[in-house]
Amino acid sequence: MLTLSARRCVLSxxxxxxxxxxxxxxxxxxxxxxxxxxxxxxxxxxxxxxxxESNSELFRRGWSCSYGPLGVELRRNLLQQWWHSVTGSRxxxxxxxxxxxxxxxxxxxxxxxxxxxxxxxxxxxxxxREQLIQKLNRLxxxxxxxxxxxxxxxxxxxxxxxxxxxxxxxxxLAESGLCFQPSDGSGxxxxxxxxxxxxxxxxxxxxQWLDHWARHRLKWWRKFALSPSDFSSTEVxxxxxxxxxxxxxxxxxxFPWGLESLETLGCRGDAELLQTYKGxxxxxxxxxxxxxxxxxxxxSGNMDRGAMAFLSNSLQQLxxxxxxxxxxxxxxxxxxxxxxxxxxxxxxxxGATVELRQVCEGLLQEFLEAKISAWPGYLEAVxxxxxxxxxxxxxxxxxxxxxxxxxxxESGLLQVRSxxxxxxxxxxxxxxxxxxxxxxxxxxxx
Amino acid sequence: MLTLSARRCVLSxxxxxxxxxxxxxxxxxxxxxxxxxxxxxxxxxxxxxxxxESNSELFRRGWSCSYGPLGVELRRNLLQQWWHSVTGSRxxxxxxxxxxxxxxxxxxxxxxxxxxxxxxxxxxxxxxREQLIQKLNRLxxxxxxxxxxxxxxxxxxxxxxxxxxxxxxxxxLAESGLCFQPSDGSGxxxxxxxxxxxxxxxxxxxxQWLDHWARHRLKWWRKFALSPSDFSSTEVxxxxxxxxxxxxxxxxxxFPWGLESLETLGCRGDAELLQTYKGxxxxxxxxxxxxxxxxxxxxSGNMDRGAMAFLSNSLQQLxxxxxxxxxxxxxxxxxxxxxxxxxxxxxxxxGATVELRQVCEGLLQEFLEAKISAWPGYLEAVxxxxxxxxxxxxxxxxxxxxxxxxxxxESGLLQVRSxxxxxxxxxxxxxxxxxxxxxxxxxxxx
Numbered sequence: 009m010l011t012l013s014a015r016r017c018v019l020s021x022x023x024x025x026x027x028x029x030x031x032x033x034x035x036x037x038x039x040x041x042x043x044x045x046x047x048x049x050x051x052x053x054x055x056x057x058x059x060x061e062s063n064s065e066l067f068r069r070g071w072s073c074s075y076g077p078l079g080v081e082l083r084r085n086l087l088q089q090w091w092h093s094v095t096g097s098r099x100x101x102x103x104x105x106x107x108x109x110x111x112x113x114x115x116x117x118x119x120x121x122x123x124x125x126x127x128x129x130x131x132x133x134x135x136x137r138e139q140l141i142q143k144l145n146r147l148x149x150x151x152x153x154x155x156x157x158x159x160x161x162x163x164x165x166x167x168x169x170x171x172x173x174x175x176x177x178x179x180x181l182a183e184s185g186l187c188f189q190p191s192d193g194s195g196x197x198x199x200x201x202x203x204x205x206x207x208x209x210x211x212x213x214x215x216q217w218l219d220h221w222a223r224h225r226l227k228w229w230r231k232f233a234l235s236p237s238d239f240s241s242t243e244v245x246x247x248x249x250x251x252x253x254x255x256x257x258x259x260x261x262x263f264p265w266g267l268e269s270l271e272t273l274g275c276r277g278d279a280e281l282l283q284t285y286k287g288x289x290x291x292x293x294x295x296x297x298x299x300x301x302x303x304x305x306x307x308s309g310n311m312d313r314g315a316m317a318f319l320s321n322s323l324q325q326l327x328x329x330x331x332x333x334x335x336x337x338x339x340x341x342x343x344x345x346x347x348x349x350x351x352x353x354x355x356x357x358x359g360a361t362v363e364l365r366q367v368c369e370g371l372l373q374e375f376l377e378a379k380i381s382a383w384p385g386y387l388e389a390v391x392x393x394x395x396x397x398x399x400x401x402x403x404x405x406x407x408x409x410x411x412x413x414x415x416x417x418e419s420g421l422l423q424v425r426s427x428x429x430x431x432x433x434x435x436x437x438x439x440x441x442x443x444x445x446x447x448x449x450x451x452x453x454x
Numbered sequence: 455m456l457t458l459s460a461r462r463c464v465l466s467x468x469x470x471x472x473x474x475x476x477x478x479x480x481x482x483x484x485x486x487x488x489x490x491x492x493x494x495x496x497x498x499x500x501x502x503x504x505x506x507e508s509n510s511e512l513f514r515r516g517w518s519c520s521y522g523p524l525g526v527e528l529r530r531n532l533l534q535q536w537w538h539s540v541t542g543s544r545x546x547x548x549x550x551x552x553x554x555x556x557x558x559x560x561x562x563x564x565x566x567x568x569x570x571x572x573x574x575x576x577x578x579x580x581x582x583r584e585q586l587i588q589k590l591n592r593l594x595x596x597x598x599x600x601x602x603x604x605x606x607x608x609x610x611x612x613x614x615x616x617x618x619x620x621x622x623x624x625x626x627l628a629e630s631g632l633c634f635q636p637s638d639g640s641g642x643x644x645x646x647x648x649x650x651x652x653x654x655x656x657x658x659x660x661x662q663w664l665d666h667w668a669r670h671r672l673k674w675w676r677k678f679a680l681s682p683s684d685f686s687s688t689e690v691x692x693x694x695x696x697x698x699x700x701x702x703x704x705x706x707x708x709f710p711w712g713l714e715s716l717e718t719l720g721c722r723g724d725a726e727l728l729q730t731y732k733g734x735x736x737x738x739x740x741x742x743x744x745x746x747x748x749x750x751x752x753x754s755g756n757m758d759r760g761a762m763a764f765l766s767n768s769l770q771q772l773x774x775x776x777x778x779x780x781x782x783x784x785x786x787x788x789x790x791x792x793x794x795x796x797x798x799x800x801x802x803x804x805g806a807t808v809e810l811r812q813v814c815e816g817l818l819q820e821f822l823e824a825k826i827s828a829w830p831g832y833l834e835a836v837x838x839x840x841x842x843x844x845x846x847x848x849x850x851x852x853x854x855x856x857x858x859x860x861x862x863x864e865s866g867l868l869q870v871r872s873x874x875x876x877x878x879x880x881x882x883x884x885x886x887x888x889x890x891x892x893x894x895x896x897x898x899x900x
Binding site for chain 1: 501504505512518519520521522523525526527529530537538542546548549550551552553554555563564565566567568569572573576582583586587590591594599600607610611614615618619620622629631632634636645822823825830833834
């Protein structure tokens with residue numbers, strides 16, 4: 009349940025910059041600000057997002073930002089899992105793709121306007137004030153408007169899809185893609201990578217389907233979590249429901265600064281379908297014998313915020329003592345094996361550098377062919393201690409670190425260190441690929 | 455080589471609608487129009503693109519359009535293959551993600567403008583003509599501009615990436631995403647799913663790297679082709695080079711209506727990097743000892759047109775005789791096994807429908823778990839002849855059709871038909887999943 013204080017926190021959070029989150033959430037522990045800063049710093053240092061304050065702020069708000077290579081891979085993995093889970097969950101869920109801007113979709117919202125044509129009109133000195141306004145209005149209305157969600161596109165795909173499913177309900181249309189959020193006036197782009205499942209079903213079953221998908225989605229989020237209880241679902245109170253929605257459920261994540269919504273589900277009735285097809289009921293009729301129009305259940309997620317939720321969820325901070333009994337803080341990004349952007353890092357120990365690098369090159373190729381994403385640490389020239397190296401890879405969330413040393417050249421044996429257990433094992437070079445493949449696919453199935 | 459007549463054809467093609475392609479290309483056979491119509495009709499009938507003339511036209515122009523489930527899956531497969539081939543080809547190619555609109559990227563081009571704010575300014579009756587123009591200009595300049603390519607984003611990621619690669623050249627940044635084409639004034643959205651590899655290397659090696667990547671890319675396109683010779687590469691003539699580009703290569707595909715460019719490669723020197731970093735050379739210095747600024751080799755592809763190229767390339771029209779010796783035309787979409795959106799269709803033959811469907815359900819789940827994309831044909835109630843069914847699946851490009859019949863209930867044996875050989879084999883139900891997995895992964899490696 010979204011408690012009142014938590015709801016206040018979400019609301020205040022939307023307007024307030026990072027520095028003012030402390031104090032707003034009465035449920036938040038005093039070290040909130042530290043935890044947020046640590047998370048954002050780690051994400052920038054370890055190639056999840058590009059450095060820079062304004063980029064971190066986009067990221068924290070749950071918007072699409074400049075991602076570094078690890079962030080890109082994390083979001084790719086997440087989107088891929090979502091796609092498989094939604095299109096693979098039922099026989100009749102189909103993927104669609106609609107264009108992000110369209111000439112006649114919405115009257116309001118944002119539009120893509122050609123600067124040159126705009127400028128040309130402003131430059132026409134012979135135009136009176138009224139003529140100028142008229143021309144500009146025409147330009148505005150003829151410019152394509154950008155989508156704020158994937159719902160409308162899916163509704164437009166309903167009729168063409170009916171034939172494919174032999175006019176039978178229920179069925180669903182899935183899509184992921186970029187959507188534009190209404191600007192906050194800062195000139196700051198607000199793009200979000202949304203996922204959408206639009207489910208068409210009979211009117212009497214729509215509430216049950218809402219429950220079905222809410223359970224399905226919460227289970228999915230929790231599957232990849234280190235602390236599953238940070239993900240929750242809540243019924244949207246009646247007075248907070250969107251227009252045209254008779255029931256709603258939200259999947260929430262407990263960020264250090266409060267609860268935020270990752271996915272929104274709603275029973276939307278038939279009004280929007282009818283509106284899309286200009287009330288022509290014959291276009292919407294299905295085979296179920298009755299004359300009723302299908303009802304729509306929408307499931308809409310924000311995968312930029314989703315990626316951030318898993319980063320936040322998987323960051324563990326452990327206090328350990330080093331060799332000289334000094335207290336140190338170890339940060340580990342314990343991302344789920346399926347989501348972790350780098351599965352294995354390859355490094356060299358002491359020994360003949362040229363030969364060791366050749367072994368690494370060969371092993372890297374093997375990993376790439378098996379589609380195991382690998383980090384070529386052996387290319388970094390800066391000599392670093394194994395301790396520092398492990399700390400770095402732990403912060404990157406690298407599942408395993410392989411060190412190739414003199415022994416490997418002699419006997420084919422190498423050292424494999426696990427992120428989660430910190431245990432070092434000795435393994436033969438011929439076994440490592442299979443070991444990793446099996447580890448990852450076992451984690452996918454649990 | 456792009457011959458003169460072919461080039462004329464590409465140019466004329468850009469302006470002319472579908473109906474006027476005939477006659478423009480002196481190299482085109484007389485049945486060009488038929489072949490184009492057949493291709494577009496098949497794509498709409500078989501769920502690759504949504505029906506409708508304007509949507510077909512977007513598709514034919516090589517722009518992003520409304521895709522049906524098979525088109526979505528085809529483009530997904532294509533993008534995935536591109537990603538693996540580029541990021542997996544070298545140790546130092548990293549994926550990045552940049553935002554599609556940014557407040558200060560380009561002066562010209564298109565911008566995302568909030569309709570409401572625009573309208574508010576127009577409605578202010580107290581403003582003089584000059585004040586109005588001033589306010590509108592300010593709104594225009596403060597609105598984020600949308601990207602037309604992924605290059606600028608990658609250049610901005612150069613400096614943050616330098617540390618990651620230990621300041622060593624060469625390295626590359628890969629990205630795929632939506633870009634907006636300058637509008638043709640129709641109010642028609644022109645979005646393209648672009649792929650981009652921006653390769654940073656030493657000035658003296660850039661021409662060799664261009665050759666390397668041109669070979670790499672052509673080989674990649676041909677890998678998935680039925681007729682590899684329809685894909686070609688050509689050096690861009692000096693007088694057609696883009697500004698700031700000293701050498702260029704294009705990967706072309708021979709569509710029925712003429713040659714079109716799928717991917718463009720160029721040696722772009724260091725001017726754009728310097729411009730992006732406002733001439734601050736210290737930000738761009740690498741470890742190679744010299745004081746030179748890295749040179750940029752760009753590789754930019756259009757994956758919407760790429761998907762269409764593979765559809766066009768794989769459509770085979772065969773004349774066959776039916777049982778009554780009537781001449782019939784069989785259309786088969788011989789998409790590469792890795793690209794084919796549906797690997798297997800599941801249908802039922804004669805027998806107890808309820809039991810047969812249960813077997814299908816079980817098998818479908820097995821396929822989905824193994825990430826083998828399957829088509830639940832057994833859910834379609836309309837009884838159809840096996841011949842019509844095969845014709846439909848051939849047009850969809852489905853690799854194998856599995857028919858579950860009475861025999862399956864008795865002995866576990868089922869019929870598997872191959873799209874490419876049209877041969878029917880009997881197989882035990884326990885073997886089918888492994889058979890398909892092996893078939894697909896073998897095709898991936900050839």
